[in-house]
Amino acid sequence: MSQPETAGRRRNRPALRLVETKHLERDDWLAVRRTGIGGSDAAAAVGLNPYQSPLELWLDKTGRSEGLPRPAPDDTTSPTYWGAILEPIVAASYTKMTANRVRRVNAVLRHPTIPFMIANLDREIVGARDVQILECKTAGAFGTRLWRDGPPEYVELQVQHQLAVTGKQAAHVAVLLCGQALEVFRVERDDALIARLIELEARFWHYVETDTPPPADGSESADRALRHLYPGNGGTVDFTDDRRLSSVFSDLVAVRDEIEARQTIEAQLKQQIQQAMGDATRAMFETGEVSFKRSKDSSAVDLKRLLLDHPEFEAKYALSKPGSRRFLVST
Template sequence: MTTTAEQPTTVTPMGVVVAPAGLDREQWLTVRRTGIGGSEVAAVLGMSKYASPLEVYLDKAGELPLDRPQHPDLEEAAFWGLAHEPVIARVFAERSGLRVVEGLGTLAHVERRWMLANVDRFVLDEGESTPSSLLEIKTRSAYQLDEWLLGVPDGPALQTHWYLAVTGYRHAHVAALLGGNRLLIHRVERDEGLVEHLVALLGEFWQGVLDRRPPAVDGSEATEELLGHLYDVNVDAVTVADPAEVLPLLTRHHELKAREQRTADELREVDNQLKAIAGEAEIVKTQGAVAFTWKQNGPLSTKRFAAARPDLAQQYTHRVDALDTKRLAAEHPDEFRAHRARRLVVPKESAA
């Protein structure tokens, strides 16, 4: 029987602290593997450019290195996001008139401990001694300004609602610094239907982690990149696969490659017809407006230039540092092979 004294102490309406602030990176990553955090929601739902559901699954199942290298774009963005976070929090407080305090560490939902959150800041209304909402802080490119002017984009909105689900708060604030010189502040009201939907979808995913049921391999670039470096290659090893699984995939592969070729040929035909219409002109107009252009502003044809003006070509030719891959392969064949990319080759006519 559970006594009152054994009940966990909530620090938000539905959130309890499961790991204190200030953990070293390895400890923090270990805690993250005990559930799903806000930054992983979009990936689990197949909405992330940099991570796929399969990668999140493999990480949670302990089948990937704990502190593996991040995508360079993500690593750089994370660095600047962390550097700007205190300044954005301070300016948010100044402009909103609300008080902010730092997070308490990693939170979990009091009933569903796999629901995790690392809240950037907590927000206190005027005259209150305890937080009543949270602040999510983002640093984004100026190219995303138009999207943020309309509200909180999908990815950050899902992360914010996940934090509302974990903490139990009724609303949150999102402060986004765009291009380093434009701060936009949005208030996000809790959408109970969305919260329930997220809990159901991510709960199903988490049960798959517990049951060791990986998600299906999808067609995302993130999954392609993951599979490219996931396995240590066993040279000349053979896998005997189930024909019922492989043959339909091979048939689909051939169909898609044929369609791709047809589409490329059709597109080239249309482009050639447009170029013939343009002739010597760079701009083609119809009904008083520019319909299309065919300008001489593409890459330089170096071979044609060198043949026509060998004197100038020689003048502007210079040496560049390049890796001598042939020599590397000859002198260090094991290292050369270990760092080669894997290529998928499907015969045009399957032997199967």
């Protein structure tokens, strides 16, 4: 046997079955997920998930995410809820479309040599030589645009993570678009990408093992995570002798000044067009168009007047709303 063949077989060893999930309670399943990086965590761990930052993922993996706003499992307004409900339908429709048989994998899988890499597969494909894993997805009207050129990057990374854990060579991603069109995309194993993914996931997992928060990345997710991690208990810190942070502060002030100036210019340009349009509601240009329409009339309760007339309502119907930290800059 040649050396390359030996290395290839060692690299593609099958995954270990970490824990059986058929009768596992949801809380226990979530606890198992916190022991490693799963496929759906992969893009967030390397900073390429548009919906979750490494910092927010770190909160979850270190047991600090309790109280973070997130949809409940039975929240029918959540895409996550509909994704779970429709997963069996997507899998059955995939079989009807491709004639490939599929079955559930009732276990959390672990990479044979990298303990922090785990995976939950939607389905494994049975009896097909050229493809072994099925990932089921759904996308609404807004999300459909992300699938125009194939699976979005964060889904691609999820599948490559699954191929790395299982040692498999290819996967199909079946996505139900707007509840009425099923598309199937093939994802081939990319060993160069997987090697880089493992390197970056290991870097994130080091943050977890050392209980060190990763840097915030400027996303809304990171903002949520920072407010949750540091609720603000008073006190003052003096950074006047910290040249790096003083430079960061100076850059922040300069950027905010630039944004303010740009916003003024934007308002002037917008008003020039509005003034030229007059009563017209639409204007065409060489490179695009604008609309300037009046919204529909609406009605609202005059809450201030209502409470003046019925002050007893304020105590009866008052809602307690927790405060949040405000970031104010002064120079």
